[in-house]
Amino acid sequence: MAQTRIAPPAAKPEGQWAFDPERTPLNGNEQLKQADDGLHVRERIETVYALQGFDSIPADDLRGRMRWWGLYTQRKPGIDGGKTATLEPHELDDSYFMLRVRCDGGTLTLRQLRVVADISREFGRDTADITDRQNIQLHWIRVEDVPEIWRRLEDVGLTTLEACGDVPRVILGSPVAGVAADEIIDGTPAIEEIRRRYIGDPAFSNLPRKFKTAVSGSPHQDVAHEINDVAFVGVVHPELGPGFDLWVGGALSTNPMLGKRLGAFVTLEQVPDVWVGVVSIFRDYGYRRLRTRARLKFLLADWGPDLFREVLEREYLGYALSDGPAPPPPPTGHRDHVGVHPQKDGRFYVGAAPTVGRVSGPLLATLADLVEAAGSDRVQLTTEQKLVVLDVAADRVDALVAGIEGLGLRVRTASTFRRGTIACTGIEFCKLAIVETKARATGLVDELERRLPTFEQPITINVNGCPNSCARIQTADIGLKGALAQGEEGYQVHLGGGLGLTSGLGKTLRGLRVPSSELPDYVERVTRRFDEQRTEGELFAQ
Numbered sequence: 001m002a003q004t005r006i007a008p009p010a011a012k013p014e015g016q017w018a019f020d021p022e023r024t025p026l027n028g029n030e031q032l033k034q035a036d037d038g039l040h041v042r043e044r045i046e047t048v049y050a051l052q053g054f055d056s057i058p059a060d061d062l063r064g065r066m067r068w069w070g071l072y073t074q075r076k077p078g079i080d081g082g083k084t085a086t087l088e089p090h091e092l093d094d095s096y097f098m099l100r101v102r103c104d105g106g107t108l109t110l111r112q113l114r115v116v117a118d119i120s121r122e123f124g125r126d127t128a129d130i131t132d133r134q135n136i137q138l139h140w141i142r143v144e145d146v147p148e149i150w151r152r153l154e155d156v157g158l159t160t161l162e163a164c165g166d167v168p169r170v171i172l173g174s175p176v177a178g179v180a181a182d183e184i185i186d187g188t189p190a191i192e193e194i195r196r197r198y199i200g201d202p203a204f205s206n207l208p209r210k211f212k213t214a215v216s217g218s219p220h221q222d223v224a225h226e227i228n229d230v231a232f233v234g235v236v237h238p239e240l241g242p243g244f245d246l247w248v249g250g251a252l253s254t255n256p257m258l259g260k261r262l263g264a265f266v267t268l269e270q271v272p273d274v275w276v277g278v279v280s281i282f283r284d285y286g287y288r289r290l291r292t293r294a295r296l297k298f299l300l301a302d303w304g305p306d307l308f309r310e311v312l313e314r315e316y317l318g319y320a321l322s323d324g325p326a327p328p329p330p331p332t333g334h335r336d337h338v339g340v341h342p343q344k345d346g347r348f349y350v351g352a353a354p355t356v357g358r359v360s361g362p363l364l365a366t367l368a369d370l371v372e373a374a375g376s377d378r379v380q381l382t383t384e385q386k387l388v389v390l391d392v393a394a395d396r397v398d399a400l401v402a403g404i405e406g407l408g409l410r411v412r413t414a415s416t417f418r419r420g421t422i423a424c425t426g427i428e429f430c431k432l433a434i435v436e437t438k439a440r441a442t443g444l445v446d447e448l449e450r451r452l453p454t455f456e457q458p459i460t461i462n463v464n465g466c467p468n469s470c471a472r473i474q475t476a477d478i479g480l481k482g483a484l485a486q487g488e489e490g491y492q493v494h495l496g497g498g499l500g501l502t503s504g505l506g507k508t509l510r511g512l513r514v515p516s517s518e519l520p521d522y523v524e525r526v527t528r529r530f531d532e533q534r535t536e537g538e539l540f541a542q
């Protein structure tokens with residue numbers, strides 16, 4: 001690494017490691033991470049907590065380091081959302097865990113799918129959710145069962161390593177990488193290389209906060225690249241051919257910012273080196289004083305793209321990247337892969353829509369049987385909480401579609417509402433939630449299908465249980481954020497956000513809180529008004 005450092009940007013110390021050789025921790029989270037690496041908690045789980053039970057877990061591990069291995073305590077049932085902010089963390093803790101399984105690139109083989117299904121059935125009360133970051137989340141997990149669950153997952157190449165915590169999280173990838181007929185470039189080798197080299201590397205297990213990555217060579221820009229800390233977006237360079245456009249500093253939550261282009265072209269081979277350069281900047285220069293300012297977006301906002309690129313090239317890469325073009329806008333408003341589509345090899349991929357990502361162990365087990373009968377070995381998860389079966393021969397498509405639809409998932413019959421609605425975990429399991437989300441969103445989809453059966457325009461409805469925006473409040477046509485309305489459960493509304501063709505943050509309708517009981521009426525009204533007033537080809541956010 002080069003010796004020159006840029007000058008600290010602020011008079012007040014931001015806790016940046018680059019300027020603090022002593023690495024003085026300036027808040028409780030930083031103290032916790034300095035006291036012991038989160039990666040080390042695995043040994044204690046296996047040798048102490050799994051044997052001695054939930055009550056043997058000290059608070060720092062329970063609510064801190066266990067995240068480094070994908071484990072969060074889930075919310076004690078029956079505590080209403082009005083009490084979320086008033087109770088101490090231990091009062092919200094149930095003695096069960098949510099377990100997040102990372103599926104880098106969204107990929108699950110048939111064998112992996114079966115193992116996840118079995119774990120859900122045996123240890124997770126049949127629960128399983130597909131998240132909007134291509135993970136699988138299981139619930140009701142007991143610490144006593146965690147070592148056996150890890151054994152089974154790792155036996156088939158899955159892991160919960162760094163699925164949560166201040167680390168590089170799951171790497172998003174196009175669900176149809178390597179098979180889509182219109183693909184610009186297949187990013188899979190880069191995803192695999194980053195994962196092989198750096199996931200679990202102690203050099204990156206103490207970042208200022210979480211670090212999110214997306215790599216997609218799809219012209220449909222199908223991984224929500226705009227809201228990742230670093231994203232590699234497929235593009236064709238006029239002289240160098242297919243590669244990636246580099247984006248940095250996207251993230252939502254309470255200070256939403258879309259990622260910025262650095263104007264740099266990255267070849268497939270360069271992706272892992274550029275990735276490690278960006279994550280190293282975050283580790284060394286990222287703000288650690290205030291947790292609310294610790295995401296990479298704040299550093300990028302202060303530096304700007306030009307300085308960020310200069311530091312990346314000068315201090316970390318040691319060479320200059322080529323300038324490159326911006327990716328063209330995606331061709332359509334849909335980015336969800338639902339339906340039956342031809343692959344470049346003559347076979348087909350079949351995209352299916354569960355409602356708001358909710359599936360179950362038994363459903364996944366039956367799905368695995370259907371996938372096997374269709375001659376496929378691969379199921380992909382999407383950032384829209386959907387799934388895609390790859391590599392299906394033409395003469396097996398109809399049987400597979402019928403089987404999947406028999407499970408209650410939709411392929412050819414998915415309404416625009418089922419395709420476009422996602423929801424975060426919400427009050428059912430999440431300790432930060434103020435309101436219910438999954439069941440509420442499912443009811444909303446059912447109602448909208450009944451009331452607006454002919455509405456076909458692409459529309460996104462993102463339902464969140466609190467301001468943290470795990471389900472992307474600000475980038476939906478209709479973003480719903482859990483809030484209390486005169487003591488009653490309800491939602492604050494953001495309208496007109498989007499990604500891809502309509503990329504931009506939605507506007508908050510200040511002062512408006514829609515009570516849960518009125519949600520279908522409100523969304524129906526907004527949707528009808530859009531339908532009546534739109535011009536030919538106009539999308540909701542335009």
Ligand code: SF4
Pocket residue numbers: 424425426427430431432433434464465466467468469470471
């Ligand atoms: Fe929990 Fe809030 Fe995230 Fe929903 S948005 S999963 S309620 S933290």
